Amino acid sequence: MFIINCPYCGKRDQVEFSCGGEAHIERPKQPTELSDDQWAEYLFMRKNIKGVQFERWNHTHGCRKWFNMVRDTSNDKIHATYKMGEKPPIK
Amino acid sequence: MKNKYSIFSLIKNALSGHENWQRAWRDPEPKKEYDAIIVGGGGHGLATAYYLAKKHNMTNIAVVEKGWIGGGNTGRNTTIIRSNYLWDASAALYDHALKIWEGLSQELNYNVMFSQRGVMNLAHNLQDVRDLKRRTHANRLNGIDAVWLNTEEVKKFCPIINTSSNIRYPVLGGTLQKRAGTARHDAVAWGYARGADAMGVDIIQNCEVKGIKRIGDKVEGIETTKGFIKSKKIGVVAAGHSSVLANMAGIRLPLESKPLQALVSEPVKPIIDTVVMSNAVHAYVSQSDKGELVIGAGTDDYVSYTQKGSHNIAEGTLKAILELYPIFSRMKMLRQWGGIVDICPDASPILSKTQVKGLYFNCGWGTGGFKATPGSGDLFAHTIANDEPHKLNAAFNLNRFVSGDLVDEHGAAAVAH
Numbered sequence: 101m102f103i104i105n106c107p108y109c110g111k112r113d114q115v116e117f118s119c120g121g122e123a124h125i126e127r128p129k130q131p132t133e134l135s136d137d138q139w140a141e142y143l144f145m146r147k148n149i150k151g152v153q154f155e156r157w158n159h160t161h162g163c164r165k166w167f168n169m170v171r172d173t174s175n176d177k178i179h180a181t182y183k184m185g186e187k188p189p190i191k
Numbered sequence: 192m193k194n195k196y197s198i199f200s201l202i203k204n205a206l207s208g209h210e211n212w213q214r215a216w217r218d219p220e221p222k223k224e225y226d227a228i229i230v231g232g233g234g235h236g237l238a239t240a241y242y243l244a245k246k247h248n249m250t251n252i253a254v255v256e257k258g259w260i261g262g263g264n265t266g267r268n269t270t271i272i273r274s275n276y277l278w279d280a281s282a283a284l285y286d287h288a289l290k291i292w293e294g295l296s297q298e299l300n301y302n303v304m305f306s307q308r309g310v311m312n313l314a315h316n317l318q319d320v321r322d323l324k325r326r327t328h329a330n331r332l333n334g335i336d337a338v339w340l341n342t343e344e345v346k347k348f349c350p351i352i353n354t355s356s357n358i359r360y361p362v363l364g365g366t367l368q369k370r371a372g373t374a375r376h377d378a379v380a381w382g383y384a385r386g387a388d389a390m391g392v393d394i395i396q397n398c399e400v401k402g403i404k405r406i407g408d409k410v411e412g413i414e415t416t417k418g419f420i421k422s423k424k425i426g427v428v429a430a431g432h433s434s435v436l437a438n439m440a441g442i443r444l445p446l447e448s449k450p451l452q453a454l455v456s457e458p459v460k461p462i463i464d465t466v467v468m469s470n471a472v473h474a475y476v477s478q479s480d481k482g483e484l485v486i487g488a489g490t491d492d493y494v495s496y497t498q499k500g501s502h503n504i505a506e507g508t509l510k511a512i513l514e515l516y517p518i519f520s521r522m523k524m525l526r527q528w529g530g531i532v533d534i535c536p537d538a539s540p541i542l543s544k545t546q547v548k549g550l551y552f553n554c555g556w557g558t559g560g561f562k563a564t565p566g567s568g569d570l571f572a573h574t575i576a577n578d579e580p581h582k583l584n585a586a587f588n589l590n591r592f593v594s595g596d597l598v599d600e601h602g603a604a605a606v607a608h
Contacts, residue, residue: 115503119493121447140593144445144536148434150496173448173494 102176106159107167107183120156122146123168124188150174154188157181196300215381216388221395221417225253227424227575228413230400230436232256233265234376235553235560236428237383237394238568239575244390246569247576252392253422254384255415257399261380264430264560267498267530269453269475269487271466272562273310273371275330275337280586280598281539282333287583288566289370295565301382303374304480308465310371311340311348313515315360315471323366330368340365349465351518358514360472373466373477379564403440403550410440410549426551426575431496431531433554442545444554445536445592449490450529451558452500452508456522458482472511484522486512490532490558500529532557537591539598542571542584551575552589 105111128134128142147153155169170179170190180189194200194213204212227243229236232254243249254260272292274285296302314320323339330337345365346354354362384394395417402414403425412421427436431448458481468475468487475487488508491501505527513520535541535555540563542553553571556563566583573581580588586598 114501121494136593136595140445141443144592145443146434146445146447147438148444148446148448148494148533150432150435150448153494155493171493174496176495176497176499 102178104157104169104178105181106162106165107181108163108165109159112159112162116159116161117157118160120158120166123154123156152179152190215385216394219393219395221253221255221393221398221415221420224412224421225251225393226422227252227426228420228422229254229426229428230413231263231428231430232260232380232384232394232396233263233428233430234261234379234383234564235430235556235567235571236426237261237380237387238564239426239428239553239571240392240394240568241383241387241390242569242572243576244387244392247572249576250391253395253420254387254392255395255398255400255413255420257397257416259396260384260394261377264530264532265376265380265564267453267528268376268561269477269485270373270376270561271310271371271468271475271477271487271559272305272374273368274335274562275310275312275326275366275368275371276600277326277329278598278600279333281600282330282335283583284540284566284570284587285563286333286335287569288563291565291569292374293370295379295382299382299386301378301385303378303382305372305374307370307372308477309348309367309369310466310468311345311365311367313345313352313365313467313469313471314363315469316363319471320363323364327366336368336370338367338369340367349463349467351463351516352467353515353517360469360511360514362515371466375480376561383568400436400439403436405440405547408546408548410547424549424551424575426553426571428553428571430554430556430560431533433533433552437552440545440547440550442547442550444541444552444589446533446555447494448496448531448533449493450495450497450500451490451532452488452505452527452529454486454488454505454509454524454527455479456484456486456519457525459484459522462518467515469511469515472515474508474511474515476512476516483525484519486524490534496531498529498531500527532560534558537597537599538601540567540587541589542567542574542580542587543589544574544578544580545589
């Protein structure tokens, strides 16, 4: 179990949050022009990295705002959290 | 063939103090080249190798395993076996496995302790009742045994369940598959390993794959901690680490790897002689032959490779267990652990060729792969040997995420994914 630093509320217990999966997946700008392969890529294919990964989280039982997190999935260590729209502070 | 296990071999070895048992499989160094390599020495991988050798005469093959065989999810699951899935494709896949389970101990000459003690799935709200009744009908149309039990019948079948209407999630009924049950998880890996080894399969442990070599759109072999091994056919059966291996081969998979937890209690006298699963409160329980309660909890909702799982997930499951089985209130839990399960968006597995020629993936079994071990091995061996899927795993191809022809078992299966 880990403590998560919500960019809006500060440090809170993990149970207040829910994970929304991989971050920085852009919705296609021209959805009607996408091939089936491109849709599959956007909807289903995931990096699922063992190591440092960028994710979306929601402070479900707090401010209910979405934010991003940089976390190492091999040891659950959180490197940083940052607001939606901001550039990742690492890499 | 190795020495056959029998009552006579048991007596003979007992008389010599159990010091002369033959080792069950060799510990070979890898050859330079094989006709096929299976990456991952869990139950599914070893079963694949076994059926490749037995049914397809491919004996110049190897299983490479980064740790020890059966040390991943094979040794970490709650050993439940059932085939009461909703959709035709899944029902056929899992029932194929269940039929092999029924004769597996004899076939392998290894006691996998398959016990058809029945699996009961509880309904706690009206939607559960509708869903489970629908699934019962679907199962019966597919020739799979399934019955609906009302609350009194649930109580009669498993008397320790609290069927009071005053609990938070009252038991409104349940389904029962009598042919379902449990097996000894380690024995499955060991039995298949022994059988495969006897036919000449090299089982190479402590050998981690570091890279998958491709030339154009074909595989050439694998880079491992024991050097390069050449092969034109590579079957990856790596469960939670499937995406890591796919990345080495330069392909993408629709998987997310998450920790799934289980717990066992201290051993007690026989108290529950079946398997009871509850979808709505996500708690399932059975009792091992040693007497421990084997309790399955849920997955965390984030990607992690830590094999731990969050405390609050186990806590939630134990709360549900306590409400459903007040008699367990003073049981002590001995061990808790997590396994990394690879979950597909449609909660169905992938047993498929890939866009890379000679590279095959068997993954995405998510929270329920153990039950499918023999069937998965059989069908994946067929896919590798013939470079074409068997009709039972044709629906479980990787291309379904492009075509949209998903096998959507999410929530429709007997347990929450």
